[in-house]
Amino acid sequence: MTPPARPAAPKRVFARLRRIERRHVAEVLRTETVGGALLIVFAFLGLVWANSPWSDSYETVKDTVVGPHLWHLDLSLADWAADFLLAFFFLVAGIELKHELQVGELSDRRAAVLPVASALCGMVVPIGVYLAVSAGHEHAASGWAVPTATDIAFALAVLAVVGQNLPSALRAFLLTLAVVDDLGAIVIIAIAYTEKIDTVALVVAALLVVAFYLVQRARITNLWLNVPLGLGIWIAVHASGVHATVAGVAIGLMLRGTHNEGDKDATHQGQAQERSSPAEQVQWRLQPFSAGFCVPVFAIMSAGVDIGGDTLGNLFSNRIPLAIAAGLFVGKTVGVFGGAYLTARFTRAELSDELRWRDIAAVSTLTGVGFTVSLLIAELAFDDAPELLNLAKGGVLLGSLVSSLVAVVLLRRRNRFYVQLCGEEATEDSGEE
Template sequence: MSASTERKFLGRLSLPERRYLADALRTETVGGVLLLVAAVAALVWANTPIRDSYESVRDFHIGPASLGLDLSIQHWAADGLLAIFFFVAGIELKRELVAGELRDPKAAMLPVVAAICGMAAPALVYVLVNVIGNGSTDGWAVPTATDIAFALAVLAVIGTSLPSALRAFLLTLAVVDDLFAILIIAVFFTNDLNFFALGGAAAGLLVFWFLLRKGVRGWYVYVPLALVIWGLMYNSGVHATIAGVAMGLMLRCSTREGEQHSPGEHIEHLVRPLSAGFAVPLFALFSAGVSISSRAIGDVFTQPITLGVVLGLVVGKAIGIFGGTWLAARFTRAELNPELAWPDVFAVASLAGIGFTVSLLIGELAFAGDAVLTDEVKAAVLIGSLIAAVFASVLLKLRVRKYQALCAEEERDEDQDGIPDIYEQDDPAYHLRMAEIYEKKASEHRKRAELAGASRDGADRPA
């Protein structure tokens, strides 16, 4: 990649980064579709005559009470399965910091500022709505999250293929977003601390790190240790998903001599399908099942708490990310990729307003003592995410032909060497290969023309 390309905002990705991105987003897209299916199934199940069975399954308790783990199915999904999701998020963050878009402080400034503004603005919108409407400010963190899987599922459903630079920007936003969501959960939603359990979890993490440093291998070592760390973290009062993040951050995500992929990337490749295809959809199944009626929908837009969540996701996210990006680009003098335009950035910012998974989790934590209010906030998250998805889809569809042309150019490989031609344009050998290909095509065309001419001459010659 040339120096001029590196200084561009939303410029061309390096080929390894592009391939990693394509592999990661492919899995997330499939997981996002499953997430949508699970959310719809939960809503149908919770709004039909058999809704009592939904509540019975959701509230069914299982687990060893002697270890403090006699939890409901919903609780297991939120604290247990989402630990897998945050484990993958931790690996993603580590990789971005050492090998991805966040490794260069100058290049990282734009997505980091955009993500911070994209979390601050929704929180501010929520607080303003609730201060004016005399509501509760406890849910200020609910609209701050972005759900990358849900966003990619929306792209898959509407048939829009974003250029890799925009997809990378969206993924980087989500990774930084996840980091701050983790910090919010750890700082603001920690119960009374059990220092004995917390010390045990810290000791377990130290052993985990030591084994990694010594190069010890084998899932039969790390999986039982991870379960022990998770159980201790849960009993410590710190949200158990923090254990997943901590272990993900400890994995090595840089390659050494002779390695095609780092251990972190290899493990992420193995665990991501479990997270995207099982853990997150199952969490959605037991968290998105809220009662939806015309009155409930009306209440979402009249109650300050729920209205703050909706406006935070739809308005706060879009304005925060777009405004933060524009200001950061202006002050750093970053040049926008000339093939894209600022409306493209605004469309992606609007798409980031889909805050499904982590928003539902934070909603449960923020209003844990009030089941009715928790369901109302969940309904607000669903409605806000839906509005953001529809709005972003309209904006993206307006530019769909441009995106299709850019994606086709990124994928073009006329010499069929497995490397897109756009990455070889500055290589003299590439131009020689292309000249040979064009000469071969021209020669074949001349031969066909000569054969066709000879055939016509033979037909016209008298018998």
């Protein structure tokens, strides 16, 4: 007699994925389009949650304090997202900056002049636009730095979606510009929005950074040493009064970017093995965590702008949000394009042979998407004025939305141009044969 078949075990919800599934999820999260899409989705969820009948629960979750009082680690969940989770985002940005300095566009001074000049002008001009529009407002001086930042993840995601046939040099230009832009934002955060410095904690942070550098130089890759050192740097920087995301950039820059003989890591497809530096390995492992968790959590915590009551009307009548939106859309576009054009016009720097000035104009508009870093700076700038902070975030969302929509239109036109150009070249080649 055949024994009765056992019923299939029920599928557990949120069970730990198999290794092959975890690898697939990680690969998906490393793609720029997915990271940008998650950023948009979670920002939208935060906006809806903050304006829903459950808005009180949104504020309760944000304000829930977790952590010990020791070293000022008793932070709200919103602060943990901004101070701790975004440190991973800036750690990856620090590694990208190191890569650009070593082997990328920034390693060649002549090639680096154009994107660096664009990035600097793309930070100065938005400040001028912001100050001009907000002139006369009592809090105008607080938010001058909000429109200076470009969101790397979102900008690269848009470029990847709508500009598949654009020259690869344009992506390199945007990446280099955005990395320099992020470094400038970190410098601004460290200097302009640090009210009180704990000298002892800052000295401890500096000593730990030196220790971390020496460990990297000694080619010690033991996680039981490197991870506690990195965590110690973050705690010390946070306790010093400097914004804790600075620790992420410091760690990223200190990671060794050269190869060990015998250092091996999986390739993107997970099939063959190739040598890679500790910095590349850390970036490869942290990118999915940053794109799939850190940035989306920060987005949902920060993008919850209450647009009820008079907020929506004030968004278009108050000078602060209008100044931020104008700084992002007008300031970044004019600054980035103008910086590149004037640099090429009055120096020996030249635009890549693959690019045209219309390409630079289109991608300049895309740099007006400030989002992640702009929201972070807004929280630091208007921390003592909750109502104005809400409007400032609205200005960031408005400026980023307009910039992204206009950029999509311009980039799609340039993409069609290159598709047509490739078709004409293919026709000419076939005719010659």
